[in-house]
Amino acid sequence: MNTRNKFYSLFFAVLLFCLFHSGNISAQFYSIRTNLLGLATGNLNAEGSMALSTRWSIHLPVQYNPFDLWEDAKLKNITVAPGIRYWMRETYGRGCFFGLHGVFSYFNAGGIFGHRYRYQGTAWGGGLSIGLARPLSRHWNIEFELGGGIVWADWERFRCAHCGRRVGKDSGLRLLPTRTAVNLVYLF
Amino acid sequence: MNKYLKSPITVVALCTGILLTVSCSTSQEPKTMRLFMQSKRPNISLPHNEGISPGMLAEQSEFTTTSDTMPPAPVETPDSADDIWRTVHLNNVSIVAARTVIKQVTARRGSVRLEFDIHVPSVLIDSCWRVTLTPMLNTSDSVSSPLLPVVLAGSDFIKMQEADYKAYDLFLKGIVDPSAYDSIYLDRKNINRDIARRQNLFYDLYGKERGRQMAYEHWKRLALDRQNYWNMRMQTNRTTLRHRLERKRIEEGVRRYVTGRDTFGLSAVYGRKYRRTASFWPKYRMERKLTASRVPSKYRALYVSGRTMSDIRNHTLSAADSAEISSHRYFFDRIAENEMNDRNRDLIRNRIIPFPYIDSVMNRQTALPGEDYVYNYVYTLPVTEGMKKLHLRLESIIEATDRSTWRPAASDTLLFVVASLSDLIDRSLLQQFIVTPPAGDSTLVSGDSITAEPTYSPGGAEYAEGLRLLQEREYRKALPMLQAHPDYNTALCLTQLGYHDEAIGLLKQLPSSARTKYLHAVVCARKGDDQSAVIYMLDACRMNPDLVLRIPLDPELSDLIPKFYGLRKELDKISEEGV
Numbered sequence: 011m012n013t014r015n016k017f018y019s020l021f022f023a024v025l026l027f028c029l030f031h032s033g034n035i036s037a038q039f040y041s042i043r044t045n046l047l048g049l050a051t052g053n054l055n056a057e058g059s060m061a062l063s064t065r066w067s068i069h070l071p072v073q074y075n076p077f078d079l080w081e082d083a084k085l086k087n088i089t090v091a092p093g094i095r096y097w098m099r100e101t102y103g104r105g106c107f108f109g110l111h112g113v114f115s116y117f118n119a120g121g122i123f124g125h126r127y128r129y130q131g132t133a134w135g136g137g138l139s140i141g142l143a144r145p146l147s148r149h150w151n152i153e154f155e156l157g158g159g160i161v162w163a164d165w166e167r168f169r170c171a172h173c174g175r176r177v178g179k180d181s182g183l184r185l186l187p188t189r190t191a192v193n194l195v196y197l198f
Numbered sequence: 199m200n201k202y203l204k205s206p207i208t209v210v211a212l213c214t215g216i217l218l219t220v221s222c223s224t225s226q227e228p229k230t231m232r233l234f235m236q237s238k239r240p241n242i243s244l245p246h247n248e249g250i251s252p253g254m255l256a257e258q259s260e261f262t263t264t265s266d267t268m269p270p271a272p273v274e275t276p277d278s279a280d281d282i283w284r285t286v287h288l289n290n291v292s293i294v295a296a297r298t299v300i301k302q303v304t305a306r307r308g309s310v311r312l313e314f315d316i317h318v319p320s321v322l323i324d325s326c327w328r329v330t331l332t333p334m335l336n337t338s339d340s341v342s343s344p345l346l347p348v349v350l351a352g353s354d355f356i357k358m359q360e361a362d363y364k365a366y367d368l369f370l371k372g373i374v375d376p377s378a379y380d381s382i383y384l385d386r387k388n389i390n391r392d393i394a395r396r397q398n399l400f401y402d403l404y405g406k407e408r409g410r411q412m413a414y415e416h417w418k419r420l421a422l423d424r425q426n427y428w429n430m431r432m433q434t435n436r437t438t439l440r441h442r443l444e445r446k447r448i449e450e451g452v453r454r455y456v457t458g459r460d461t462f463g464l465s466a467v468y469g470r471k472y473r474r475t476a477s478f479w480p481k482y483r484m485e486r487k488l489t490a491s492r493v494p495s496k497y498r499a500l501y502v503s504g505r506t507m508s509d510i511r512n513h514t515l516s517a518a519d520s521a522e523i524s525s526h527r528y529f530f531d532r533i534a535e536n537e538m539n540d541r542n543r544d545l546i547r548n549r550i551i552p553f554p555y556i557d558s559v560m561n562r563q564t565a566l567p568g569e570d571y572v573y574n575y576v577y578t579l580p581v582t583e584g585m586k587k588l589h590l591r592l593e594s595i596i597e598a599t600d601r602s603t604w605r606p607a608a609s610d611t612l613l614f615v616v617a618s619l620s621d622l623i624d625r626s627l628l629q630q631f632i633v634t635p636p637a638g639d640s641t642l643v644s645g646d647s648i649t650a651e652p653t654y655s656p657g658g659a660e661y662a663e664g665l666r667l668l669q670e671r672e673y674r675k676a677l678p679m680l681q682a683h684p685d686y687n688t689a690l691c692l693t694q695l696g697y698h699d700e701a702i703g704l705l706k707q708l709p710s711s712a713r714t715k716y717l718h719a720v721v722c723a724r725k726g727d728d729q730s731a732v733i734y735m736l737d738a739c740r741m742n743p744d745l746v747l748r749i750p751l752d753p754e755l756s757d758l759i760p761k762f763y764g765l766r767k768e769l770d771k772i773s774e775e776g777v
Contacts (some may be wrong), residue, residue, distance in 0.1 A: 103492065104494055145421075
C-alpha cells in the first residue's frame with residue numbers, strides 16, 4: 011500500500027468514525043460536512059466547523075483530488091479554505107448565512123473539455139459566499155453555498171500531448187468561484 | 199336509345215317534369231293574377247221579393263240602383279218632398295221598396311230597415327283567398343261609414359289563418375313572464391361551476407393555511423427538538439466538566455494530603471479553571487432559546503400569534519353567496535330576446551298573422567269555389583232628424599294567402615230615400631198666407647207641391663217655417679209655429695209627437711178630407727181602435743184612391759189588412775176604380 015492509498019483510507023476512516031460515533035463525542039456544537047458536488051467531480055472533501063456563538067461559526071474545509079480523470083484530463087488539487095460564517099437566524103439553523111473565507115490550493119489540472127493545456131501551480135486568496143441551510147433532522151442539515159473571490163495564482167503551463175514539457179509560466183490575480191457547494195452536514 | 203325514348207313511361211315522366219317546371223315557373227305569380235284578367239265584381243242589389251212584400255215599415259224607404267264604375271257619387275234623386283210614396287223616377291231604375299222593421303215606433307224615434315243582397319260571382323271565389331265585402335253607408339253627402347262586413351274565406355285561406363294563429367300562439371307561449379326567469383333563464387351549469395370554483399377557493403385557502411401551519415409546526419418541532427437536545431448536551435457538558443474537575447481536585451487534594459502538602463486554595467483553583475473553561479467553549483455556555491428573531495419570517499406571525507391547527511378559520515359557502523352568484527348568472531341574451539319579443543309582440547303579431555280574423559262581421563262563411571255567393575244583408579238604422587237619403591255602396595277586397603290583393607271595380611250604389619208620416623204634409627194650406635204671388639207664374643201652388651217661393655204674411659212665414667221643420671222631422675220645434683193656426687198640419691205634427699188625443703180632438707174639428715181621415719185612421723190605429731181606423735182608412739181611400747199606395751208605407755195601417763177579412767180586396771177595388 012503506497013502513501014496515497016494510506017491517505018485515502020485514513021480520510022474515510024475519520025469520516026465514518028465521525029458519522030457513526032458522533033453520539034459519543036461531546037461536541038454538539040460542532041459539525042462535519044462534505045460537498046456532494048465536489049464528490050461528484052472526484053474531489054474528496056470534508057469540512058469541520060464549530061459554532062462560536064448563536065450567530066458565528068468557524069469552518070475549515072479540506073479538499074483533495076488525486077485522480078486522473080481520462081487520458082490527460084485531470085483536476086488534481088489539494089485545497090484548504092478556512093472561513094467564518096455569520097448566520098442570519100442561528101448557527102446551523104434554518105436560514106441564510108454569509109461567509110468569509112481564505113483559499114490555499116496546490117493544483118495540477120487541465121485537459122478538461124478539450125482544453126489543450128495543463129496547469130500546475132499554487133493559488134491563494136480569499137472570497138465571500140452566501141448560502142442557505144435547511145435542517146433535515148436533529149443531526150442532519152443540507153446547505154447550498156455559492157461564493158467567489160480573488161485568487162492570486164502562480165502556475166506553469168504544460169502541453170497535455172507532451173505533459174512533461176512546460177510551454178509557459180505565469181502568475182496573476184484571478185476572479186474565480188471559490189465556493190460552489192451542496193453540503194450534507196452532520197451536527198454533533 | 200330510341201327504344202327508351204319512345205316508351206310510355208318516359209313520355210309520362212317528361213310530361214310530369216314539364217308540368218312541374220311550368221308550375222314552378224309560375225309559382226312566383228300572385229295568386230290573384232287571374233282576377234286581373236276578368237271583369238266580374240261583387241255587387242249589391244235589392245232582394246228579388248222586394249215588390250211583393252207588404253209595406254210594414256215605420257219609415258218609408260225608396261232606393262235606386264245606378265250602374266256605375268266610378269267612385270261613388272251621390273245620385274241626384276227627386277226631393278223626398280215630392281210624391282214620395284209613388285214610384286220615384288231615378289236615372290235608371292226606380293223601385294219603391296218597403297221593409298219591415300219595428301211596428302210600434304213613432305216616426306220621431308223610428309228606424310229604417312235596409313235590406314239588400316250582396317252578390318259575389320263564382321269567379322271571384324277561391325279556396326286560397328278571402329273576400330271581404332264591406333257595405334259603406336253614406337247618410338249625407340260627405341260622411342261615409344262602414345257597416346259590418348261579410349267575410350267569405352276560402353278553406354286554404356282559413357287553414358293558413360289557423361296555422362298563423364297557432365304559430366302566434368306558440369310565439370306567445372314562448373314569451374316568458376319575468377317571474378319565471380329564475381326557473382327558465384337561470385344558468386345552472388355555470389352557477390354550479392361558480393359555486394364549485396368558490397368552494398375550491400375556500401378549500402385551497404384552507405389547504406394553504408393548513409400546509410403553512412403544518413410546515414410551521416414541523417419546523418418548530420424540529421427546532422425545539424434540536425434546541426432541547428443541544429441545551430441538554432450543554433448542561434451535560436457543564437456537569438461533566440464540573441464533576442471531572444471535582445474529581446481532579448479531590449485526587450489532587452488526596453495526593454497533597456498524603457504527601458503533607460498544603461491543600462488550601464485547591465478548590466479555588468479548580469473553580470477558576472471550571473469557570474474559565476465553561477465560559478470559553480461554546481459547548482459549555484451556548485444555551486439556545488427559541489425567540490421571535492430566530493423564527494423564519496414566513497413563520498414569525500404564526501409563532502407570535504401562537505396559532506394552532508384548530509385555530510385555522512375556514513370559509514363556507516352560504517346561501518347569500520349562492521344567491522349573489524345566481525343573481526349574475528342568467529341567460530341574459532335570451533332574456534333580452536324575450537323582452538324584445540314582449541315589447542314588439544304587436545309588430546310580430548302583424549308579421550306572423552298578415553290576415554287576422556275580422557272581429558265584428560255580419561256574416562263569416564267558408565267560400566265554396568264554383569258557386570255564386572248571395573247574402574241577404576239586413577241592417578236597421580235609426581232615423582235621425584234630417585235624414586232623407588241613404589247612399590249605399592259596396593267596397594270589396596280580395597286577399598290571397600300569398601299576400602297578393604285585388605280590389606274590384608266600384609259596385610252599384612243603392613240610394614234609399616227615407617220617408618215618414620211627415621210626407622203627408624198638406625202644403626196647400628199655406629196658400630191662405632200668400633200676400634203677393636211671384637211674377638210670371640199664375641199658378642204657384644199646385645196640389646201639394648210648391649214650385650216657387652211666394653211672399654207670405656208675417657203669420658204665414660212662421661207657418662211656412664213650421665212646415666219646413668215638420669218636413670225635416672223637427673216636430674218639437676215645428677209644433678209652436680203650427681199651433682198658431684190649428685189645422686191638418688198641426689194635427690200631423692201632434693200625431694208625430696205622440697199627442698194622439700190632442701190630434702184626434704183637432705181632426706174632429708177640421709173639415710173632412712181624405713188627408714184628415716187618413717191621419718185619423720193612423721191615430722186610431724196607434725190608439726188600438728182598429729175598427730175606427732179601418733173605417734177612416736176606407737173613407738180616406740175612397741176620397742183619394744192614391745192613398746191605397748201609401749198604406750204599405752204606414753205599418754199602423756198595413757198591420758190592419760190581415761186582421762180584417764176582405765179589406766185587401768176592398769182596397770184593391772178602390773185602387774182599380776181610382777185608376
